[in-house]
Amino acid sequence: MDAAERDLFAQTLRKTMTAASGRALDTALADLGWSDLLTEVPDVAVPLTFGLLGETGAHAPLLNDVLLHAAGRAVGGTPPLPYTGGAWVVWERTDETGGALDGALPLRTVAAGDPVPLAAGRRALGWWLLGTGRAMLALARSHVLDRTQFGRPLASFQAVRHRLAETLVALDGAEATLVAAADDLGCLLAKAAAGQAALTAARHCQQVLGGIGFTAEHDLHRHVRRALVLDGLLGSARELTREAGALIREGRSAPRLVQL
Amino acid sequence: MNVTEFRSGLRLWLDRNDLSPGPDRSLDGQVAQLARVRRALHEADWMRYGWPAEVGGLGGPAVLRAVLGEEVASRGLAEPGIYSMIEVLAPTMISYARPELAAEMVPLLLGGREQWCQGFSEPGSGSDLASLTTRAVPRGGDWVVTGQKVWTSLAQYAARCVLLTRTAPGHDGITAFFVDMDTPGITVRPLRTMHGVDEFAEVFFDDVVVPADRMLGRPVDGWRLAMDLLPHERSTCFWHRVAHLYTRLDRLLTELAEPQDAGEDLALGAAYLALHTVRCRSHGTQRRLAAGARLGPETSVDKVLLAGAEQQLFDTARDLLPGVLELTDAPWREEYLYSRAATIYGGTAEIQRNIIARRLLDLGRD
Numbered sequence: 367m368d369a370a371e372r373d374l375f376a377q378t379l380r381k382t383m384t385a386a387s388g389r390a391l392d393t394a395l396a397d398l399g400w401s402d403l404l405t406e407v408p409d410v411a412v413p414l415t416f417g418l419l420g421e422t423g424a425h426a427p428l429l430n431d432v433l434l435h436a437a438g439r440a441v442g443g444t445p446p447l448p449y450t451g452g453a454w455v456v457w458e459r460t461d462e463t464g465g466a467l468d469g470a471l472p473l474r475t476v477a478a479g480d481p482v483p484l485a486a487g488r489r490a491l492g493w494w495l496l497g498t499g500r501a502m503l504a505l506a507r508s509h510v511l512d513r514t515q516f517g518r519p520l521a522s523f524q525a526v527r528h529r530l531a532e533t534l535v536a537l538d539g540a541e542a543t544l545v546a547a548a549d550d551l552g553c554l555l556a557k558a559a560a561g562q563a564a565l566t567a568a569r570h571c572q573q574v575l576g577g578i579g580f581t582a583e584h585d586l587h588r589h590v591r592r593a594l595v596l597d598g599l600l601g602s603a604r605e606l607t608r609e610a611g612a613l614i615r616e617g618r619s620a621p622r623l624v625q626l
Numbered sequence: 627m628n629v630t631e632f633r634s635g636l637r638l639w640l641d642r643n644d645l646s647p648g649p650d651r652s653l654d655g656q657v658a659q660l661a662r663v664r665r666a667l668h669e670a671d672w673m674r675y676g677w678p679a680e681v682g683g684l685g686g687p688a689v690l691r692a693v694l695g696e697e698v699a700s701r702g703l704a705e706p707g708i709y710s711m712i713e714v715l716a717p718t719m720i721s722y723a724r725p726e727l728a729a730e731m732v733p734l735l736l737g738g739r740e741q742w743c744q745g746f747s748e749p750g751s752g753s754d755l756a757s758l759t760t761r762a763v764p765r766g767g768d769w770v771v772t773g774q775k776v777w778t779s780l781a782q783y784a785a786r787c788v789l790l791t792r793t794a795p796g797h798d799g800i801t802a803f804f805v806d807m808d809t810p811g812i813t814v815r816p817l818r819t820m821h822g823v824d825e826f827a828e829v830f831f832d833d834v835v836v837p838a839d840r841m842l843g844r845p846v847d848g849w850r851l852a853m854d855l856l857p858h859e860r861s862t863c864f865w866h867r868v869a870h871l872y873t874r875l876d877r878l879l880t881e882l883a884e885p886q887d888a889g890e891d892l893a894l895g896a897a898y899l900a901l902h903t904v905r906c907r908s909h910g911t912q913r914r915l916a917a918g919a920r921l922g923p924e925t926s927v928d929k930v931l932l933a934g935a936e937q938q939l940f941d942t943a944r945d946l947l948p949g950v951l952e953l954t955d956a957p958w959r960e961e962y963l964y965s966r967a968a969t970i971y972g973g974t975a976e977i978q979r980n981i982i983a984r985r986l987l988d989l990g991r992d
């Protein structure tokens with residue numbers, strides 16, 4: 367896929383995700399050839415598709431397909447997925463809303479499940495969390511440019527600017543880890559970085575949005591909820607960070623995962 | 627010469643030619659070791675790859691210099707901060723000095739024959755570098771420099787100085803010179819610092835005569851010169867520093883006793899994640915540079931990540947090796963203290979966030 371094809375694909379995806387979510391989006395993406403793209407060009411399809419889910423705020427049960435594909439199984443199912451704290455969930459391919467903090471997602475807790483290949487799923491979720499973080503940053507940025515207090519735009523206050531700068535640093539750092547994620551440890555670290563970055567974005571963006579960001583009429587809360595729920599899926603930033611720590615302590619050396 | 631060939635050849639050579647430092651950990655010892663390493667690497671040609679033929683280099687991509695510095699840092703052959711100074715000084719000379727001057731001088735630096743310093747900061751001009759007041763006035767065919775610099779690394783060892791002076795008001799009135807440090811009128815006074823290494827100095831200029839042909843670029847180019855060296859600092863120097871910090875994380879891992887509590891793994895993992903993140907970011911920056919991109923304000927992200935990772939690493943070492951840096955003379959003490967400067971030198975953490983807000987987030991003026 368060359369740059370022009372990729373741009374066209376991204377445009378189509380964005381349009382589709384703006385128009386539909388959930389089951390309807392699952393169907394629309396199937397019509398666009400999602401499963402072929404996942405099989406043939408996963409390195410393009412996964413970052414683009416999951417990143418745009420985050421940016422647009424849409425959702426679809428595509429994580430199932432990423433895991434099934436990585437396990438060498440047919441896509442379209444709903445394997446139980448490990449959740450933080452030793453829980454398991456199923457991401458349904460219906461529009462039944464579940465009891466999760468992000469009520470839009472059809473997540474249902476189940477008693478247990480079989481092991482699933484985690485690396486590809488963590489990487490995909492990392493891209494989604496990154497997109498969610500970027501969506502929050504965009505909302506916060508436009509708010510601080512538009513809103514005036516004390517006769518000045520909020521964007522002119524250094525305390526506000528530095529929070530948003532901190533958010534961009536976290537997101538760009540996480541993106542670098544996602545681009546570099548190639549093996550199990552790389553995907554684990556990338557998911558941890560992306561989860562942490564999305565939570566950083568949630569904290570700073572919520573703060574600079576002030577009162578409006580706490581209302582249900584502003585979109586921020588949807589992204590905050592999504593970040594919190596996705597962070598726990600296939601291991602939270604905290605769990606994964608601890609796991610990485612245990613790994614290097616036992617190995618007595620910190621792997622250098624990217625080389626010039 | 628590609629990266630893989632270069633790295634494997636270099637490693638083989640370093641395995642056979644032991645350049646490990648001796649027991650002298652003083653600054654004199656470190657500077658002597660640095661000169662020894664540069665000289666040996668230059669004579670064996672490794673230090674010449676990635677530099678243009680005009681300054682005695684053997685050409686090839688600049689990324690080879692990052693590979694060389696990583697190997698030097700990983701093996702602990704030279705202190706990475708002072709080793710990496712070539713990465714800002716030599717490119718500045720190549721871009722701004724008369725070609726004959728660059729051809730004559732740069733090999734002296736790369737070959738370990740001389741140390742050079744960079745006279746930028748002043749007592750009244752730290753973060754606000756453009757307000758510098760060290761002035762240069764024309765006299766006959768020469769320029770006469772008067773003023774004071776501070777935080778000048780290795781000035782007491784330096785044979786030359788890349789010096790920023792004021793020749794007119796404003797950003798356009800900053801002019802750079804390449805000054806011989808043995809010129810009459812220059813006084814160097816090392817600064818005592820918190821970490822106990824007198825790496826920085828104050829430099830006083832009292833009617834110092836500098837020949838006109840030592841001007842770097844034109845009289846208006848000083849500010850651009852200062853800005854142009856940031857991308858060098860934030861690509862190759864950062865890669866070296868990250869490699870150095872990984873060696874410190876490894877050292878921490880080998881010194882740890884049995885874990886005392888579950889929080890230890892979390893702290894270790896967080897320190898590792900921060901280092902991994904800046905390594906990935908710096909890797910991307912190296913790739914963009916290799917592809918011919920012009921680096922700009924986005925390197926402030928690299929800077930914030932690096933400074934944060936460095937301080938987090940040494941904070942973690944202090945937490946997980948209780949009492950070691952307070953009660954023993956292990957290197958952790960000096961390194962921990964030095965890490966406090968990471969959010970100050972090379973543009974403070976606050977200046978970086980200002981740049982990110984203004985230039986990357988386009989938030990307008992503050």
